[in-house]
Amino acid sequence: MIKIIFSDMDGTLLDEHGNVPAGFDEIVAELEKRGVMFAPASGRQYYSLEDSFMKYKDRFLFLAENGTVVTYKGEKIFTCPMDxxxxxxxxxxxxxxxxxxxxxxxxxxxxxxxxxxxxxxxxxxxxxxxxxxxxxxxxxxxxxxxxxxxxxxxxxxxxxxxxxxxxxxxxxxxxxxxxxxxxxxNPGINKGVAVKEVQKRFGIRPDECAAFGDYMNDAEMMEAVYYSFAMGNAYPEIKKLARFETATNEEHGVLLGIKRLMKEGLI
Missing domain, CATH: 3.30.1240.10 (Hypothetical Protein, Haloacid Dehalogenase-like Hydrolase; Chain: A; domain 2)
Known part of the structure; x- marks a missing residue:
C-alpha cells in the first residue's frame, strides 16, 4: 500500500495560473483518512511551498529547492548546502x-x-x-x-x-x-536523493511511494519510487522514464492519478 505521494508543483499539480486544482482539499482529506502523507517536491524555496499550503504546513512533508532542503513540521530533516x-x-x-x-x-x-x-x-x-x-x-x-x-x-x-x-x-x-x-x-543531489532520505527516515519502501512530475528535474524522483506518473504535458524523456501516465496539469492529472490509485486499492 502507498504511504506517501510526492508531487512536483509547476506544470504538475498547479494549473497554468499557478493555482491548486479544485477538489484538492477533498483528496487530501481522504489521503489523511487512509494514512497517506502528501509531499510537494519542487524547485521552489521552502517558504514559497509553505505559503502555498499554509493550512497544511504541519501536515505535509516539503521537498524544496529541488531536494536540497527537506522540511517536516517546521524541522529541516535534510539539507545539502553549496560551497x-x-x-x-x-x-x-x-x-x-x-x-x-x-x-x-x-x-x-x-x-x-x-x-x-x-x-x-x-x-x-x-x-x-x-x-x-x-x-x-x-x-x-x-x-x-x-x-x-x-x-x-x-x-x-x-x-x-x-x-x-x-x-x-x-x-x-x-x-x-x-x-x-x-x-x-551540489553533484549527486536531486529530488530523488531527497526522496530516498525520506524513505530512510520514515522506513518506507519505494513500492510504498508514488510520484508525479513533468520535467527533467523530476527524473530521479521518478526513479526513486515504483508508482511514477508522468503528466500528459510532461517532457518526452519523463514520459519514457515513468511507469504510468496521467492527464495534463490543466486536466488535474495529479488528482486523477491519485483517484486511480485509490480505485485500484493501492491507497
Whole structure:
C-alpha cells in the first residue's frame, strides 16, 4: 500500500495560473483518512511551498529547492548546502548574459542583485521565492547557498543559460528545470536523493511511494519510487522514464492519478 505521494508543483499539480486544482482539499482529506502523507517536491524555496499550503504546513512533508532542503513540521530533516565561493563564481559567470537573472538561493532567502530586482523579474521570482531581497553584490550574502538559479524571460534557457553553465558540470549538477530556468546544485543531489532520505527516515519502501512530475528535474524522483506518473504535458524523456501516465496539469492529472490509485486499492 502507498504511504506517501510526492508531487512536483509547476506544470504538475498547479494549473497554468499557478493555482491548486479544485477538489484538492477533498483528496487530501481522504489521503489523511487512509494514512497517506502528501509531499510537494519542487524547485521552489521552502517558504514559497509553505505559503502555498499554509493550512497544511504541519501536515505535509516539503521537498524544496529541488531536494536540497527537506522540511517536516517546521524541522529541516535534510539539507545539502553549496560551497559559497563556488556559488559566487557561478553567478559571476552569468553576469555578461543579457536579460538573464541570477538568484543566490539561500537557507533563509532568495537574493537578487539590486539592479535586477525589477518588475519584470519580480513577478516570476515571487512564484518561487516569496522570501527574497535585493543585494548590491553576491560577495557578502549573509546566508548559506543551497542552489543557484537563472531565469530567462524569453523561455530559451536551454540555448542561453545551459551552455554557459555546462562547464561547471565537473563540480556541480546543472539542471534544465524548465524552458525558463536552469538550476545548479551540489553533484549527486536531486529530488530523488531527497526522496530516498525520506524513505530512510520514515522506513518506507519505494513500492510504498508514488510520484508525479513533468520535467527533467523530476527524473530521479521518478526513479526513486515504483508508482511514477508522468503528466500528459510532461517532457518526452519523463514520459519514457515513468511507469504510468496521467492527464495534463490543466486536466488535474495529479488528482486523477491519485483517484486511480485509490480505485485500484493501492491507497
Amino acid at each position: 559559497k565561493q563556488l556559488a559566487q563564481q557561478v553567478l559571476k559567470t552569468a553576469e555578461p548574459l543579457k536579460r538573464v537573472y541570477g538568484v543566490f538561493c539561500g537557507m533563509k532567502n532568495g537574493y537578487v542583485l539590486t539592479h535586477q530586482y525589477t518588475d519584470e523579474f519580480l513577478e516570476e521570482l515571487h512564484k518561487y521565492y516569496t522570501h527574497s531581497e535585493p543585494i548590491p553584490s553576491f560577495i557578502d550574502v549573509p546566508d548559506i547557498p543551497v542552489k543557484v538559479s537563472f531565469f530567462d524571460p524569453t523561455g530559451h534557457a536551454a540555448e542561453t543559460i545551459y551552455p554557459v553553465m555546462k562547464p561547471f558540470e565537473s563540480k556541480l549538477q546543472v539542471v534544465l528545470a524548465s524552458d525558463h530556468w536552469v538550476d545548479l546544485m
